[in-house]
Amino acid sequence: MTITLDSIGENKKAKVVSISGGWGIRQRLGCLGIHSGDIITVKRSAIMRGPILISVHGNQVALGRGVARKIIVEVE
Amino acid sequence: MKIALMGQPNSGKSTVFNDVAGYKAITSNFPGKTVEYTLTKFNLLGQTIELVDLPGTYSLTSFDLAELEARKYLLKGNVDVVINVIDASLLSRSLGLTLQLLELKLPMVICLNMIDEAERKGIIIDIEKLSKIFGVPVISAIAVKGKGIKELFSTACEVGEKKKIGKTINFSKDVEDVITQLSIQIKEKQISKEFKIPERFLAIKYLENDHYFMENFKNRDKKIFKEINYFQDLLREVHGRPPDVVISSEWHHLSMNIYESVVTLTKPRASLIDYLDNILMHPLFGYISLGLIFYLFFNLIFGVGKMVEEPLLDYFYRLIPLIEKSIDPNTLSFSIISGIIQGLAGGIAIVLPYLFPFLFGLAILEDLGYLPRIAFLLDAFLHKIGLHGKAIIPFILGYGCTVPAIMATRILESERDRFIASVLTTMIPCAARMTIIFALVAFYISPQAALAIYILNIIVIIISGKILSRLLPEVTPGMILEIPAYHVPSLKVALAKTWLRMKEFIFIAWPLLIIGSTILSLLQYYKADMLINNFFSPLTSLLGLPLVVGTTLIFGVLRKELSMLMLIQAIGTSNIAAVMSATQIMTFTIFVIFYVPCVATIAVLWKEIGSKRTLFTVFFTFLLAVILAIITRFIY
Numbered sequence A: 001m002t003i004t005l006d007s008i009g010e011n012k013k014a015k016v017v018s019i020s021g022g023w024g025i026r027q028r029l030g031c032l033g034i035h036s037g038d039i040i041t042v043k044r045s046a047i048m049r050g051p052i053l054i055s056v057h058g059n060q061v062a063l064g065r066g067v068a069r070k071i072i073v074e075v076e
Numbered sequence B: 001m002k003i004a005l006m007g008q009p010n011s012g013k014s015t016v017f018n019d020v021a022g023y024k025a026i027t028s029n030f031p032g033k034t035v036e037y038t039l040t041k042f043n044l045l046g047q048t049i050e051l052v053d054l055p056g057t058y059s060l061t062s063f064d065l066a067e068l069e070a071r072k073y074l075l076k077g078n079v080d081v082v083i084n085v086i087d088a089s090l091l092s093r094s095l096g097l098t099l100q101l102l103e104l105k106l107p108m109v110i111c112l113n114m115i116d117e118a119e120r121k122g123i124i125i126d127i128e129k130l131s132k133i134f135g136v137p138v139i140s141a142i143a144v145k146g147k148g149i150k151e152l153f154s155t156a157c158e159v160g161e162k163k164k165i166g167k168t169i170n171f172s173k174d175v176e177d178v179i180t181q182l183s184i185q186i187k188e189k190q191i192s193k194e195f196k197i198p199e200r201f202l203a204i205k206y207l208e209n210d211h212y213f214m215e216n217f218k219n220r221d222k223k224i225f226k227e228i229n230y231f232q233d234l235l236r237e238v239h240g241r242p243p244d245v246v247i248s249s250e251w252h253h254l255s256m257n258i259y260e261s262v263v264t265l266t267k268p269r270a271s272l273i274d275y276l277d278n279i280l281m282h283p284l285f286g287y288i289s290l291g292l293i294f295y296l297f298f299n300l301i302f303g304v305g306k307m308v309e310e311p312l313l314d315y316f317y318r319l320i321p322l323i324e325k326s327i328d329p330n331t332l333s334f335s336i337i338s339g340i341i342q343g344l345a346g347g348i349a350i351v352l353p354y355l356f357p358f359l360f361g362l363a364i365l366e367d368l369g370y371l372p373r374i375a376f377l378l379d380a381f382l383h384k385i386g387l388h389g390k391a392i393i394p395f396i397l398g399y400g401c402t403v404p405a406i407m408a409t410r411i412l413e414s415e416r417d418r419f420i421a422s423v424l425t426t427m428i429p430c431a432a433r434m435t436i437i438f439a440l441v442a443f444y445i446s447p448q449a450a451l452a453i454y455i456l457n458i459i460v461i462i463i464s465g466k467i468l469s470r471l472l473p474e475v476t477p478g479m480i481l482e483i484p485a486y487h488v489p490s491l492k493v494a495l496a497k498t499w500l501r502m503k504e505f506i507f508i509a510w511p512l513l514i515i516g517s518t519i520l521s522l523l524q525y526y527k528a529d530m531l532i533n534n535f536f537s538p539l540t541s542l543l544g545l546p547l548v549v550g551t552t553l554i555f556g557v558l559r560k561e562l563s564m565l566m567l568i569q570a571i572g573t574s575n576i577a578a579v580m581s582a583t584q585i586m587t588f589t590i591f592v593i594f595y596v597p598c599v600a601t602i603a604v605l606w607k608e609i610g611s612k613r614t615l616f617t618v619f620f621t622f623l624l625a626v627i628l629a630i631i632t633r634f635i636y
Helices: A023-031 A065-069 B013-024 B065-075 B088-102 B115-120 B127-134 B149-162 B173-189 B191-195 B199-207 B211-215 B222-239 B243-262 B272-280 B285-326 B332-368 B371-384 B389-398 B402-411 B415-427 B431-445 B447-471 B491-525 B529-535 B537-542 B549-558 B560-570 B582-594 B599-609 B611-635
Strands: A002-004 A012-019 A039-045 A052-056 A059-063 A071-075 B002-007 B026-029 B036-044 B047-053 B081-087 B108-113 B123-125 B138-140 B263-265 B480-483
Touching: A012 A023, A023 B243, A023 B480, A059 A065, A059 B371, A065 A071, B002 B013, B002 B065, B002 B088, B002 B149, B013 B036, B013 B047, B013 B081, B013 B108, B013 B149, B013 B491, B036 B065, B036 B149, B047 B149, B081 B088, B081 B149, B088 B108, B088 B115, B088 B123, B088 B243, B108 B115, B108 B127, B108 B149, B115 B123, B127 B138, B127 B243, B138 B149, B173 B199, B173 B222, B173 B243, B199 B211, B199 B222, B199 B243, B222 B243, B243 B263, B272 B285, B285 B332, B285 B371, B285 B431, B285 B447, B332 B431, B332 B491, B332 B560, B371 B389, B371 B480, B389 B402, B389 B415, B402 B415, B402 B599, B415 B447, B415 B599, B415 B611, B431 B447, B431 B560, B431 B582, B447 B582, B447 B611, B491 B529, B491 B549, B491 B560, B529 B537, B529 B549, B537 B549, B537 B611, B549 B560, B549 B582, B560 B582, B582 B611, B599 B611
Parallel strands: B002 B047, B002 B081, B081 B108, B108 B138
Antiparallel strands: A002 A071, A012 A039, A012 A071, A039 A052, A052 A059, A059 B480, B026 B036, B036 B047, B123 B263
């Protein structure tokens, strides 16, 4: 099942299928270790539709909702 | 020998730098830009080494100005050795930058920093193997404790003398073929000579669609542009993905392969610091802690400042009557001497006591890694004023000094966000304005009144943000921000940072302060200050302030704290409460906080957002200050 990253609950794992943003967002995410095929754990979700905190390759990254919506993932 | 430190943000580059730099370090700007880097010179085995700490970059594909400038600096080609500082606990991700740096064919050394942290996380790295793969020396270090630093620099010198260059690692065959073919084309057309960089690196950048390199030759050679398009399409067809994604997944796979071949994973040891986020990023406790931390932070500054300010001011103002005894107060020389003393006193007794604890506290919060957490917590709120979480970083820096804060707006991706954040940043009470709030309002009225000013200030900023984002209704791009692991701050690094920032005040602002107060003394001596005061009388009477305040407002544009220090001199006593009522003190403070940013801020705004928008900011803040001050006059 593929869904967008922002709709995943806390402490759930997912595998990145694709990133639907443009050049800039793909490159930026890539630099932080987020590519298709990578496994992401959602650690926290801020209140008031704030950002989500994910963990990828042992590193933590905060993603705004809008950005998270552009990351298509597959839940195991 | 010139050595450049290059690494990803939070890799501990600055800690390595400060291990050898000490107090002699200076900050410098890239030519024509407001991007800063730090520079120092030191001796090692009889050799003078020039060490440059470049801005942290995730990759050599540049997104923001700081990254672009760091890359340009390396490409200019007068660096003898590059030290690639890596956070060993994030090895897999960090190798991407290392692979790209190797493509530049510069002599290089890898510094595996925070090796203890990596071991704690259960990551054991085979250093010899890593060094063999890249063909460059790899030195492990714990920069916070100064471990491995000596070896790092002596190895760097050796590498620089031998001009030892590492290996470039090949991509998968079909991608490699495309790169080779494009490199040949580039070599034939002699494009890379102009850029002074290896053809292969340029070929990769072109395939990646790197905006900087694409822009730089678009209009020159139509033929090579066609070639690039052809090869990009080839990659797109074969891989079914955009060419930049093909290249970045190649980097990623290479990094992962290397990582897996050099790392043995063992059981990680838990540390108390891992649990800190359970509180500090918690949806409820996170906000409570945020409020508490800032409450304590400002209380501490006020406590330390007040403790030092009172006895120092007393001391200085006892000096003046002493001088009056030996020199006639109606002479020119007395005016000059008292002007100089007022200027000295302003710096030592009023500004430094508040500035130092503030900058030091900020450096500790920065080094601890707390600032990105604030961005996470406040992202949703900042969306309400049309920005995103990262904008909180320039805002917080703004409480220190507006100039670096405006430079920090560069971390925002869109021009519109940078503009809104810059305008709002100018309204944040910087350390100079903080000294006014503390030394006037907190001192003469009450600490609660000072707190009220801060709260009012935040409300005004929110409303202004709402207005600005209505005027520019573009949607902010989302936040993508690394939340680094907490690090126990090193006292040495925090002090070095504080000192670098204090230097600006001591060597630039303070002389201005002394000159300014001497000029004011002279103006008073020749009775010229009345002319200026009369010119400003419509404004001062509108705000219900004493006439003498007029002159001080001009000085406030030079440096914000000057307006208060000049006020003390203009009214002729350090006991302001004797001359001004509480309402007048409040009105004056509110006006000074919001009106026209200082000269240094205007200059940096001009560079960052252009002349028109700077003039808009000046006008907007002036209008806002007048309105707020009038309201204060009648309400407070």
